[in-house]
Amino acid sequence: MNDAIWAGTVTVAGHEDAELEAYLARPLGDQPRGGVVVIHHMPGYDQASKEIVRRFAAHGYAAVCPNLYSREGAGVSPDDQAAAARAKGGVPDEQLVGDVAGAAAHLNGLEHANGKIGVIGFCSGGRQTFLAACSLQIDAAVDCYGAFVVNEPPAGSGMKATSVLSKSPDLSCPLLGLFGADDSFPGPEEVGVLSAELDKLGKEHEFHTYPDAGHGFFAVDRPSYRPAAAVDGWKKIFDFYGRHLGA
Amino acid sequence: MCTYLTQKIELDGAAKGATGWFTVSDGAVYVDHPFHACHEHTLNIDFTNPAEGPSARVAVELTEEAALALVDAIQKALASAPPGLASGGHARAAS
Secondary structure, eight states, X not given: OOOOXXXXXXXXXXXXXXXXXXXXXXXXXXXXEEEEEEEOOTTOSOHHHHHHHHHHHHTTOEEEEEOTTGGGOTTOOHHHHHHHHHHTTSOOHHHHHHHHHHHHHHHHTSTTEEEEEEEEEETHHHHHHHHHHHHSOOSEEEEESOOSSSSOOOTTOOOOOOOOGGGGGGOOSOEXXXXXXXXXXXOHHHHHHHHHXXXXXXXXXXXXXXXXXXXXXXXTTSTTOOHHHHHHHHHHHHHHHHHHSOO | OOOOOOEEEEEEXXXXXXXXXXXXXXXXXXXXXXXXXXXXXXXEEEEEOXXXXXXXXXXXXXXXXXXXXXXXXXXXHHHTSOTTTTOHHHHHHHO
16 A cells, blocks of 8 residues: 655646645555645635645545635735735635636646545635535535625625525535534524525535534644544545545 | 624834834734634734735734733823824824
C-alpha cells in the first residue's frame, strides 16, 4: 500500500481567470480518485483549512482549497486578507461559484482524476458549498454549519450574503449537512426548514445535528471543538464521499 | 456562532502595524471567533487604511470584559482632558 501524499501551494484559475493561491494535497499512488474542493471558513485560508486538505489526501482523494481572499493581494497574510474581505461584506456569490469551478477543473486535470467532484465548506463556506452545488454540476456536497442558506443575515450586518434557499431546485447532487444543536447561525429551526424544502423537492440529503455542539465543532484549534461530534462527523463525511465519489 | 455583524467606522489617527506606522482611516468592530486569542468569541477591532492595502492593519481581539474596560478607560481619559483637546478639528486648527 502506498499512503504517501504530496501537499503544497499551487495556482488555480478562478472566476474570470483570476490567479488564485490554493493549497493542494493528493495521494502519490496511481489509483483513480475523486477530487474534493475545500471551501475555507470566514476567518480565511488558514493552517486548519490546509490540515483539512491533507486529511482528504490521506484518505485517498485529491483535494484543493482555493484562497478565496487571494484578490486582497499576494504576499498579504491570510488574516489581513480575511479582515479586508470581511470589511467588504465577504466575497460575491458569482465570484465564489467561478472560483469553485476553477478549483474543480484543476482537480479534474490532475493525473488519476476519476472526474467526480465533491465540495465541502465550513461556516460561511457551508453556505457557499450549497450555492456551488446549486450552480455547478457537483457529485457530492457537504455543508458544515453554513448560515444564511435559509435565513437572511441580520439587518445591518453589511454582509453581501443572502438566502440561497430559492436555488434548492437546482441542487445538482446529494447533500450531507452537519450541524450543532447549540448553533444559532444556522439554528436548528433553519436546518429544519432546509431539510423540509429538500424533502419537498425530492433532493437527496442527509442531515445530522449533534447535541452539545455549537458552531465550529470541527475546528481543532478553537475552543468550539467538540471531539465526539467531530469524530462522528468525519466518519460520516468519508462514508458519504466513499459512496458518491468512487470510481 | 458567527455574529457576522460588523460595525464599520471612519477613524482619524495613526497606528503602528507589522510594517510600521500608518494613517488610520477606517475601523471595524465585531464579536466573532478570534484569529489568535484562545477564546471561543472575542470583541475584535481592526484599525485599517484600505488605501494602503490589507497589511495596513492593527488587529485587536479582546474579551467582553476587557472591551468594556477599554471603553470605560477611553471615556475616563477623554473626560479628564479639556473638551476638544484631542479633537481632529482642534489639531488642524492649531497646526
